[in-house]
């Protein structure tokens with residue numbers, strides 16, 4: 001019915017009106033294009049630097065490729081990849097980054113959505129208080145917690161003989177702990193929009209809490225879950241600070257640590273940095289495009305009047 | 306199949322609001338019972354307690370021969386149609402209907418059969434693969450009904466399932482539900498605030514006000530013998546007229562007068578009114594029972610000034626006023642009354658309902674009177 005009513009005015013409108021472009025739109029588009037170019041130029045520059053010979057960096061600007069495209073080469077990539085998976089190489093850094101980021105993303109999304117489910121649909125007292133406590137944790141700056149948590153890890157390590165500090169697992173735990181407040185906040189707010197009637201219909205249909213979560217609430221929450229997953233992934237992927245402290249002494253470094261290691265006071269390895277940066281962009285891009293299709297709007301359409 | 310017994314069913318919300326107060330109702334297997342009452346009277350709350358969605362404060366719900374107070378909804382053998390449809394937005398119509406059966410591990414072939422059959426009954430076959438968001442309100446409503454019927458529960462609970470439909474669809478779906486009830490022979494508890502819906506659909510109607518059951522009975526019972534003023538005013542459309550009359554004794558005869566009306570009770574009424582010794586009584590009479598013919602024996606006559614005349618075809622609806630009190634009448638259109646005209650309307654004794662003005666209870670002889678006359682023993 002909405003299709004009919006929506007198409008009716010268009011059909012009766014004169015042709016001219018349908019294609020008229022308002023001046024404000026043109027201005028808007030120009031501004032948007034300018035912003036896009038402004039943001040894209042550095043990335044394009046780095047992409048081109050990574051595709052030029054190492055020596056060319058000192059001799060000419062990257063924009064010369066537009067007049068002399070012959071200088072483009074995959075040599076830098078070949079050289080970086082040739083080190084294989086040895087610690088200190090880019091492929092090892094890539095695997096380490098994945099080993100940290102993927103578990104963190106999965107853990108944060110799963111735990112957040114389960115917690116949010118309980119906070120919204122559970123029937124226990126003190127739900128609001130717990131939620132407020134979690135929101136309060138949002139304002140805690142991560143930087144403030146780095147040293148105390150690191151000391152905690154050391155105390156833990158000393159008393160158990162394990163090696164949490166400096167390990168991938170320790171880094172994951174830290175990231176998850178700091179990702180959860182926002183994740184729970186986001187998912188709770190999204191789940192709050194789901195009518196309780198839906199769950200009650202499910203209960204009458206015979207669903208237990210677990211089935212309700214899996215079959216009713218989670219599918220509806222997918223757009224929120226997808227955005228949470230993307231945010232979390234990119235945040236952890238790009239993290240340098242946490243990795244710097246919690247992976248210190250570990251032969252396996254994340255990509256950010258790997259790139260950081262190439263920055264020197266006097267002569268940085270620009271070819272390694274540009275090539276490594278391009279490699280580190282690829283994975284988040286894949287994640288983004290893979291999850292993007294879940295950003296469907298109007299997931300709740302038709303649920304209740 | 307099973308009957309439902311509500312035994313002193315009570316709900317007090319955390320805030321202290323008493324939503325349902327000692328509700329007693331014995332619903333027989335296969336019966337169609339309507340819970341009706343004004344908004345906020347506790348109908349939904351009562352239904353939700355039967356469904357197991359709301360904790361019971363005190364009292365009992367029995368379905369079949371089991372006390373179900375502590376059973377979760379899924380173990381009560383019920384299906385519910387929600388006031389808001391509550392369809393799963395991410396599932397197709399087919400999956401919405403199949404969900405309950407899938408959870409009960411019904412074989413796939415049986416599920417398909419049940420869903421297709423329900424879709425056929427409800428004329429939803431074309432929409433089976435659509436999502437609820439792509440359906441009209443009426444179609445969504447039917448999916449909600451379909452989801453309930455595929456389960457073949459012992460008891461159907463419906464919370465104002467027609468409230469979102471337009472007039473035409475409402476009549477259609479009403480018939481659909483009535484047919485469904487005949488075919489499935491299941492017990493149905495149907496909540497509505499629309500007394501017309503209740504009158505046309507229910508085998509029995511339970512009128513609730515402010516959480517308290519006012520009267521339960523067949524539509525005819527409620528129409529002819531309302532037990533109190535609330536039920537009398539709630540059932541029937543347009544609703545019943547009420548006039549307060551003063552009781553006076555003129556020699557041996559009892560006379561009731563007031564607000565431009567006069568009532569001559571018959572002999573038994575007179576005797577009972579004398580025994581009760583009330584100063585005033587409220588007399589109720591339905592618009593459709595008024596006539597312009599003059600009264601020859603006992604009965605009520607009221608003189609009104611006509612304010613509005615609505616032509617209904619065969620009849621006309623008169624809004625009049627008598628000493629400041631509104632009186633509505635439906636009379637034969639041949640009478641052609643004009644606005645501003647003064648007219649005397651009358652009703653025979655068997656169409657009059659007397660109520661105690663303080664308790665609101667019907668003044669009547671015990672048991673249904675054979676001649677339908679409102680007799681004069683207070684039930685209170």
Ligand SMILES: Nc1ncnc2c1ncn2[C@@H]1O[C@H](COP(=O)(O)OP(=O)(O)OP(=O)(O)O)[C@@H](O)[C@H]1O
Nearest residue numbers: 318320322324343344345346347348349350351498
């Ligand atoms: N969760 C709740 N907490 C406190 N009071 C409630 C709650 N739900 C309902 N009530 C109160 O209980 C009373 C009965 O509500 P209920 O929803 O049963 O009414 P209803 O008869 O279904 O009305 P309607 O016709 O408007 O749907 C109302 O006064 C309402 O304010």
Ligand SMILES: [Mg+2]
Nearest residue numbers: 348349388464
């Ligand atoms: Mg209600």
